[in-house]
Amino acid sequence: xxxxxxxxxxxxxxxxxxxLHINHLEIAKGEVLAVIGPNGAGKSTLLLTLSRLLQxxxxxxxxxxxxxESQDELTYRRRIGLVxxxxxxxxxxxxxNVAMGLRFRGLxxxxxxxxxxxxxxxxxxxxxxxxxxxxxxxxxxQRVNLARAFVLQPEVMLLDEPFxxxxxxxxxxxLEDFHxxxxxxxxxxxxxxxxxxxxxxxxEKVAVILKGRLRQSGPPQEVFSAPxxxxxxxxxxxxxxxxxxVMASHEGxxxxxxxxxxxxxxGETEVGRAVFLCLRxxxxxxxxxxxxxxxxxxxxxxGNIQRMTPQGPLVRVVIDCGxxxxxxxxxxxxxxxxxxxxxxxxxxxxxxxxxxIPR
Amino acid sequence: MQLxxxxxxxxxxxxxxxxxxxxEITLLSxxxxxxxxLISLLFGLPLGxxxxxxxxxxxxxxxxxxxxxxxxxxxxxxxxxxxFLWRSGPLGxxxxxxxxxxxVIAQTIIAAPVVIGLTAAALQQLDPRLQLQLLGLGxxxxxxxxxxxxxxxxPLLAAFMAGFGAVISEVGASxxxxxxxxxxxxxxxxxxxxxxxxxxxxxxxxxxxxxxFLAYIVNLVLTSVxxxxxxx
Numbered sequence: 001x002x003x004x005x006x007x008x009x010x011x012x013x014x015x016x017x018x019x020l021h022i023n024h025l026e027i028a029k030g031e032v033l034a035v036i037g038p039n040g041a042g043k044s045t046l047l048l049t050l051s052r053l054l055q056x057x058x059x060x061x062x063x064x065x066x067x068x069e070s071q072d073e074l075t076y077r078r079r080i081g082l083v084x085x086x087x088x089x090x091x092x093x094x095x096x097n098v099a100m101g102l103r104f105r106g107l108x109x110x111x112x113x114x115x116x117x118x119x120x121x122x123x124x125x126x127x128x129x130x131x132x133x134x135x136x137x138x139x140x141x142q143r144v145n146l147a148r149a150f151v152l153q154p155e156v157m158l159l160d161e162p163f164x165x166x167x168x169x170x171x172x173x174x175l176e177d178f179h180x181x182x183x184x185x186x187x188x189x190x191x192x193x194x195x196x197x198x199x200x201x202x203x204e205k206v207a208v209i210l211k212g213r214l215r216q217s218g219p220p221q222e223v224f225s226a227p228x229x230x231x232x233x234x235x236x237x238x239x240x241x242x243x244x245x246v247m248a249s250h251e252g253x254x255x256x257x258x259x260x261x262x263x264x265x266x267g268e269t270e271v272g273r274a275v276f277l278c279l280r281x282x283x284x285x286x287x288x289x290x291x292x293x294x295x296x297x298x299x300x301x302x303g304n305i306q307r308m309t310p311q312g313p314l315v316r317v318v319i320d321c322g323x324x325x326x327x328x329x330x331x332x333x334x335x336x337x338x339x340x341x342x343x344x345x346x347x348x349x350x351x352x353x354x355x356x357i358p359r
Numbered sequence: 360m361q362l363x364x365x366x367x368x369x370x371x372x373x374x375x376x377x378x379x380x381x382x383e384i385t386l387l388s389x390x391x392x393x394x395x396x397l398i399s400l401l402f403g404l405p406l407g408x409x410x411x412x413x414x415x416x417x418x419x420x421x422x423x424x425x426x427x428x429x430x431x432x433x434x435x436x437x438x439x440x441x442x443f444l445w446r447s448g449p450l451g452x453x454x455x456x457x458x459x460x461x462x463v464i465a466q467t468i469i470a471a472p473v474v475i476g477l478t479a480a481a482l483q484q485l486d487p488r489l490q491l492q493l494l495g496l497g498x499x500x501x502x503x504x505x506x507x508x509x510x511x512x513x514p515l516l517a518a519f520m521a522g523f524g525a526v527i528s529e530v531g532a533s534x535x536x537x538x539x540x541x542x543x544x545x546x547x548x549x550x551x552x553x554x555x556x557x558x559x560x561x562x563x564x565x566x567x568x569x570x571x572f573l574a575y576i577v578n579l580v581l582t583s584v585x586x587x588x589x590x591x
Contacts, residue, residue: 078497
C-alpha cells in the first residue's frame with residue numbers, strides 16, 4: 001500500500017447540516033493533490049478534518065494505512081504541517097516564528113537554529129530573520145509562513161489557499177519557488193485553491209468539491225477535459241453544457257439531438273441515451289455567416305451574436321443558436337472579422353471537442 | 360486657603376521625613392492589595408482564558424455576569440465577607456475578621472472579576488484562527504495557551520494593573536472587614552477616612568498624595584500599554 005491518506009465515507013456536520021461528504025479519496029505518498037471548488041464548498045472543512053482540528057460525524061480516515069484515531073491527537077498533529085490562508089505570524093522576530101513549531105516539539109536549540117536557517121534560506125527570506133514579523137510585506141509574510149511549516153519536515157503538508165491573498169507578480173514568484181520545493185522534498189501535499197491555473201500548475205491530482213461533496217478526483221487533464229457532471233463541467237470552465245439525446249451511433253461516431261440541432265460527437269454511447277454535451281469556449285471557432293468557410297469541423301451552427309465581453313487579449317462571445325453557445329476568440333480575430341452584437345455568424349467545432357456526460 | 364497651604368506643607372514634611380507610620384500604612388496597603396491581585400490573577404487568568412477560548416452554551420451569560428462583577432460595590436463585598444467571618448458566622452472560628460487576611464479575601468473578590476473579564480477580553484481580541492494555526496504547528500493545548508498569553512501579554516498586563524487599581528483605592532470593604540486598626544489593618548484609604556474625620560488634614564493629604572502617586576503609576580502603565588497596542 002503506497003497510500004498516505006485515505007478517506008472513506010467521511011461526513012462532517014455543523015449543527016444538523018452536513019457540510020462535507022466524501023465517499024472515497026486517496027492521496028498517495030509524495031503526491032500533490034489540488035482541492036478545488038468555489039468559496040464555501042467545504043474545502044477548508046476537509047483540511048481541518050485532516051488536521052484533526054475538526055471532528056467528523058462519521059467515516060474513516062487512514063494515515064499510512066492506520067486509522068488516524070489509533071494515535072493520540074498531538075502525535076498525529078506533529079506529523080502534519082498546516083498552512084492557513086493568512087500568515088497569522090506571532091509577535092516576535094521572523095526567526096522565532098519559524099522556530100516555534102520545533103520548540104513545541106522540544107528540539108535542542110542547535111538543531112532548531114540549523115533547520116530554521118536552512119528553510120529561511122530555501123524560501124529566500126534568511127536576510128529577514130531578525131525583522132519583527134509584523135513588519136513584513138504580504139509576500140514575505142507568506143514565505144515565512146511556508147518556512148514555518150516546511151521546517152517541521154511533516155509527512156503531509158496541508159495548505160489552505162496559501163497564495164490567494166497575494167498580488168499577481170508576488171504570487172507568480174512564490175508559486176514557482178513553492179513548486180520547486182515540492183519537487184525537491186517530494187512531500188505529500190494537499191492544497192486548497194479556487195484558482196484553476198494554480199491547480200493545473202501544482203496538482204498531480206485534482207479533487208473537485210462542490211456544495212460540500214467530492215464530485216470528482218483524478219489527474220488534472222482528466223478532470224478538466226472530462227468532467228463527471230454538469231456542475232463540475234461548469235466549474236472547470238466548460239461554459240456550454242447542453243442536454244441532448246443520442247440519435248444514432250456508427251463506428252464510434254455519434255449523432256446527437258440537442259435543442260433541435262443535430263450535432264456530431266465521438267464516443268460509445270448507446271442510441272436513445274440522454275446525455276449532457278460539454279463544450280469549452282476555446283474549442284469553438286467563429287466565421288461571419290456569409291464568409292467562405294475553410295474548416296473541416298463536423299459541427300456547424302448558425303446563430304446571432306448576443307453579447308461580447310472583452311477578457312484581456314480575448315473576447316468572450318455568446319452566440320444564440322437555439323441555445324447560448326460561448327466562444328472565446330482573440331480580440332484581433334474579432335476585429336478582423338468585424339464581429340458585432342446582433343451579427344449572424346457560423347460557429348464550428350470538431351466532433352472530438354464535445355465531451356459527453358450521461359444524464 | 361491658609362488651611363490648604365499649611366496642610367500641603369505639613370504633608371510634604373511627613374513624606375520627606377519618612378514618617379514611620381506613613382511608611383507602615385503604605386507598605387501594608389501594597390502588601391494586601393498586591394497579594395489580593397496576585398491571588399485573583401492565579402485563578403482569574405485560567406478562568407478568563409477558559410471563558411475566552413471555550414465555546415459552550417451560556418458563555419455569553421457567564422461573561423455578562425463577570426462583567427457585572429467588575430462593577431461589584433465594595434461595600435456589598437464587605438458585607439458578605441463580614442457575615443461569613445463574623446464570630447458567629449460560618450467561618451467565624453477561623454478568627455479572621457479584622458485581620459489583613461480578611462482584607463485580602465475581600466479585595467480578591469473585588470479584583471477577580473476585573474482580572475477574569477479583562478483576560479477574556481484580551482484573548483478574544485486575538486484572531487480566533489490563531490488557535491488553529493498554533494495547534495497546526497504541533498502545539499499541545501498548554502503550549503497553545505502559553506503562546507496566546509504571550510501574544511496578548513500587554514492587554515493581560517493591563518488586566519493585572521486594573522485589578523490592582525480597583526483594590527488599592529477601595530475603602531468600603533477594607534474598612535468593614537479590616538476595622539482600620541492601627542498598626543494592624545490600617546491602610547491608605549481607611550487612614551485617609553479616619554484622619555479627615557479627626558481634622559488631621561496634613562496626614563490625610565500626605566496619604567492622599569501617596570495613593571494618587573500609586574494610581575498614577577497604574578495608569579501610566581495602562582496608558583503606555585494602550586498606546587503600544589494601538590501602534591501595531
